[in-house]
Amino acid sequence: MTKPRATAIGFTAVLLWALLALFTVGSAPLPPLQLNAICFAIGGTIGVIWTAATGQLTTLRNIPLPALALGTIGLFGYHALYFAALRNAPPAQAGLIAYLWPLLIVLFSGLLPGERLRAGHLIGALAGFGGAALIIGGVNDVSSDYLLGYGLALACALTWSGYSVLSRRFGTVPTSVVTVFCLITAVLSVLLHLIFETTTAPAGAIGWFSVIALGLGPVGLAFYTWDIGVKKGDIQILGVASYAAPLLSTLVLVAVGIAEPTARLAFATALITGGAALAAAASLRQPKPVVPQDTPKG
Structure with missing residues (x-):
């Protein structure tokens, strides 16, 4: 499999995860x-089904x-934290806080x-967390229930980012x-x-459609395509x-009428995504290691 193809496969996970909040x-x-x-x-x-069809069942032993x-x-x-967060806070706000994981x-x-x-x-981190703070401050009724949901959403971000970074060891x-x-x-669930x-x-x-769609896409196929992308793609x-x-x-969420297209929500979204992009750009500017050249023989 070529690197561009693996990268494209991995990107389908991002598209599927964009539907996670809606189906939840x-x-x-x-x-x-x-x-x-x-x-x-x-x-x-x-x-x-996929493992059996490709003759890889022995890899599970x-x-x-x-x-x-x-x-x-x-x-x-x-996912236990994510689903709980969206049950205890407004979906758009909780979802955006949970999506601090790319930045983390x-x-x-x-x-x-x-x-x-x-x-x-560091600047990107401040922008991202500033957006999260703006979201929390934008809730009209900051009740204890909402604060619980926001805390669960932040725990989501920390869990997935930690898992993703540590996965590089394997x-x-x-x-x-x-x-x-x-x-x-x-089984644990x-x-x-x-x-x-x-x-x-x-x-x-x-x-029923939402539950099945979650299992097939954002909480199913997405994990396999993401794994292929991060291991074989860019x-x-x-x-x-x-x-x-x-x-x-x-x-x-805004398109289907679940979230209100407020200016505050738009600004918070811009802060989180912009801060993450800034942090990513800093990573891309990392100097490449110098490859030693062979010394010419005299």
Whole structure:
């Protein structure tokens, strides 16, 4: 597979994640853990079918335990927090805070060996968090319920960015293992759902469609295409492209009438996406290592 093709495949994950907030809202009133369980069961089933069809089932037998733990914590933790955040705060605001993860990935990546944290990273971070603060300040009724939702959304961003950066340690692990991550996440979600939640049926055709769409796309196929992209494509291009997700997500919510197209929301969106792009640009300006040349023989 060529690098441009892998990059294009990875970018489809960004497009799918732009629909995450919309379908999550449509899946109400399902409780977060139940929604997690259904979606990841669908996503895991997609992986089993794909892995079997491509003759890669044997790759699922010897998954490194650290990679297994990281993948499970990343997928389960992020989405449980995300679904809970959108149940406890206005969808557009909570979604934008959760989408600070692209910016945090850039910042955390700058702390890795061989990387350098530049002024652009810090300025971008301030702009992004300024946008998040603007969103919180723009809520008319700042109740304890909203504050809980905002806190959960921020935890989402920290969880996914940490998972993404640490995943670089397991670049040789095949994409097929995402299947196991999804299935384990589904099982954990079922167990916790039975303990803490009351099982609820989706609300009509829209509810069922939203749940199935989540499992097939943003909480299913997207993880596999993203894995292919970051391992075989241009990671820098994909990193920059991921900053389009919060903007696209908000535009979708506005288009269907869930979010109000206010100037405050537009400015907050610009701050978050602009700050992330600035941080990404700083990363792209990193000096390339000097490759030593062979000394001519005299």
